[in-house]
Amino acid sequence: MTLTIFPELEQGSSEWIQARAGIVTASTVGKLLTSTGKVANNDTSRTLIETLALERITGRVETMRPTFDMARGTALEPSAREVYAERRAPVTEVGFGRIDQDGYSFGGSPDGLVDELGGLEIKCPKPLTHFRTTLDQNVPRIYLPQIHGNMLVFDADWWDFMSYAPGMSPFVKRVHRDTEWDDAITEAAHLAEDAIRALIQAYGDTTAGNHPTEHFDPFDTEEVITFG
Numbered sequence: 001m002t003l004t005i006f007p008e009l010e011q012g013s014s015e016w017i018q019a020r021a022g023i024v025t026a027s028t029v030g031k032l033l034t035s036t037g038k039v040a041n042n043d044t045s046r047t048l049i050e051t052l053a054l055e056r057i058t059g060r061v062e063t064m065r066p067t068f069d070m071a072r073g074t075a076l077e078p079s080a081r082e083v084y085a086e087r088r089a090p091v092t093e094v095g096f097g098r099i100d101q102d103g104y105s106f107g108g109s110p111d112g113l114v115d116e117l118g119g120l121e122i123k124c125p126k127p128l129t130h131f132r133t134t135l136d137q138n139v140p141r142i143y144l145p146q147i148h149g150n151m152l153v154f155d156a157d158w159w160d161f162m163s164y165a166p167g168m169s170p171f172v173k174r175v176h177r178d179t180e181w182d183d184a185i186t187e188a189a190h191l192a193e194d195a196i197r198a199l200i201q202a203y204g205d206t207t208a209g210n211h212p213t214e215h216f217d218p219f220d221t222e223e224v225i226t227f228g
Contacts, residue, residue, distance in 0.1 A: 001101040003153070009095025011109050012074070017063065019096050019107070022056040022196075024048075024189045026108035026149025032188040033145055037180065039188050049192055053199040060215070069126070076124035080164035081112055084122070088160070088172065089114050097153045104193035106185070108146075108153035117157040118174075121147050122164060130165035139173050148181035 009016045024032065031048045034040045055061055066074070085091050091112035098107040112120035121143065125133070133140060139147070139161040147159045156177065163171040 001099050003155070004098050004100070005094060006096040006098075007094050011095055016095055016109070017061050019098070020109070021059075021061050022052050023098070023105045023107055024052065024192050025106070026146045026153060029106075029149045029185055029188055030142065030145035032192055033184060035141070037184045039184070039191055045192075049195045050199065052192070053196045053203070056196065057200060057203060058215070073124040076164060076166065077111065077122050079166065080122045080124055080162060080170070081120070083164065083170055084112075084120060084160070084162055084172065087170075091120055099153050102190070104189055106149070106153060106189045108150040110150050110154065113154065113156075114160065119150055119154060119156050119159045120162060121150065121159060122162045124164050127165045127168060130163050130168060130171065133163045134169065134171045137171075137173070139175060144175070144181070145185070147175050148178060149185055151175075151177050152182055152185055 006016075006019055009019060028048055031044045032040055039045075051062075081091055081093075091114055094110055094113055096107060096109050098105055110119045111122040114120055123143065143161060147161060150156070151159050158174050158176045161173050161175060
C-alpha cells in the first residue's frame with residue numbers, strides 16, 4: 001500500500017477537486033455501504049459509480065453550488081478547529097491523502113491530523129442538530145463511514161468527531177479503528193473500481209468511431225452589455 005499526501009492542496013479548490021476526481025473517497029464511501037455496513041447495490045451506489053466513471057472518461061468534475069448549510073459549515077470549520085486545538089491538542093491541516101493498492105485508489109480529506117496516531121472530523125450543524133447530538137452523546141452513524149475511511153487512508157488508530165455550534169459547548173467523541181470497517185470499506189472500494197472500469201470499457205465499445213464533440217460550458221460566458 002502506498003500513501004500519497006497532498007499537504008498544500010486547499011480543500012474546495014479546483015486542484016483539490018481534480019485530485020479526488022474518479023476515485024472513491026472517505027466522504028463518498030458511505031454511498032457504497034448499507035446501514036448495516038454491507039456493500040450496497042442500489043440507486044445511490046450505482047449513481048456514485050457512474051459519476052466516477054464519467055469523471056475518468058471526460059476528465060471533468062461537475063461541481064454543484066453549495067447549500068447554505070454547507071457554506072455555513074465551511075465558514076465555521078476554522079473556528080471549530082481552533083477550539084479543538086485550544087482544548088485538546090494541536091492540529092495539522094492536510095489537503096488530501098490517497099492510498100493506492102491492488103489496482104485501486106481510495107482517498108480522504110481530513111479536517112486535521114492529531115499527534116501521530118489520530119485525526120479530526122469537524123461538523124458544524126444547525127444548533128438544534130448540535131443540541132441533539134450532545135444529548136445523545138454519540139457520533140451520528142451517517143458520519144462513521146467518513147471517519148473510518150479517513151482512518152484507513154492515514155493508518156490512524158483513532159479519530160475524534162467534533163460537533164461545533166458557536167455559543168454552545170462543543171461535543172467531541174473519539175472513534176477507534178475497527179477491522180470490520182476497514183474490511184467493508186476496502187471491499188466496497190475494490191468492487192466500485194471493478195464496476196467503474198467495466199462502465200468505461202462499455203462506453204468505449206459503444207462509442208467506438210463516434211468522436212466526442214468539443215466541450216464547452218454554456219453558462220461560462222461573459223455577459224455583453226450594450227447601451228442603445
